[in-house]
Amino acid sequence: MEIVDDKLLVDKFLNGDENAFKQIVNRYSKKIYWHARGMLNNHFDADEVTQEVFIVLYKKLHTFNYDSNLYTWIYRITSTRTLNFIRKKKVKEFFSLSEANYSNIESETDIQDHFEKQDEITQIENALQKISVKQREVFILKNFEGMTYQEISDITGKSIGGLKANYFHALKKVTELLKDEN
């Protein structure tokens, strides 16, 4: 049902209905934010990536050819943007543009503040940062987004066998890391 709605929204938007695009944003912004947050472990970076994704979507939606579901397409953009963001961040860090600046503002405005189970969430987020980007992505899409290997394969372009191996390693490492934390 949702897929049909998505296609209708795309059609409406392509016929000039700007509100249709707003509905798409309202529908997916939360998912995109949490995916980016899991990948980047930072509220502000996730916020920035989410905005970028929808700006790209607005520009490129006319090229959407209905071969895949809209959400698969949006996640594909998100995945690419997130990986680019990580690369850029590494380069910035290499040139000493430290991310330490975030630490002060993070505690003031991060939406994750005052969680009932803040420690557990922080533990998972920290553990995810200790595994490779590829493993992190498949772990997040599988566990947090509840996607199948086929859907993840459509998004990442990787083979299902490769994804299974990545997921297994990710799961093993995250479990060990969470055990160590406790």
Add this chain to the structure above:
Amino acid sequence: MKINEKELDLLENEISSKISTYNESKDRNRDNYYFTHLNNKIFEKIDNKKNKSILFLNPKLGYALLFLISFAISFELINFSNKTITPNEDYLFSETTSWFEEKQFVTDVDVYEINLDYDSYITNELNYIENTSIIYEISDLPENELNLIYENIKSKKIL
């Protein structure tokens, strides 16, 4: 690589509670305010981009245009089809010879050399001499002597 499905299930069970906690944290109502704000920021950015004047060029496009304009101007100022004039080694030219005169001379020489035809020249010269009766005997000269004269004329760069 063969994945042990049982081990996979065990690992998933081990962290399932933490995964559930994380997933539940994503659906808090108190975050709705933030997401509404985020969505508005997105709409605002898109509106700004739409309303942006055409004069606000993309920097990359701007640099590309600047390069093209400067290239076109320099192309107009410098005629690349002109031959390069090497430093003047010919004593015929002094330092005061104007560039135009020098160019004219070089062009003339080029044209002349292309059409250079010694045989026709000698024939014309002989005809002229005969007609003007300067040296009557020249037409009676043997071929080797005529060649000698021709070589002398040539070596002195009269042609």
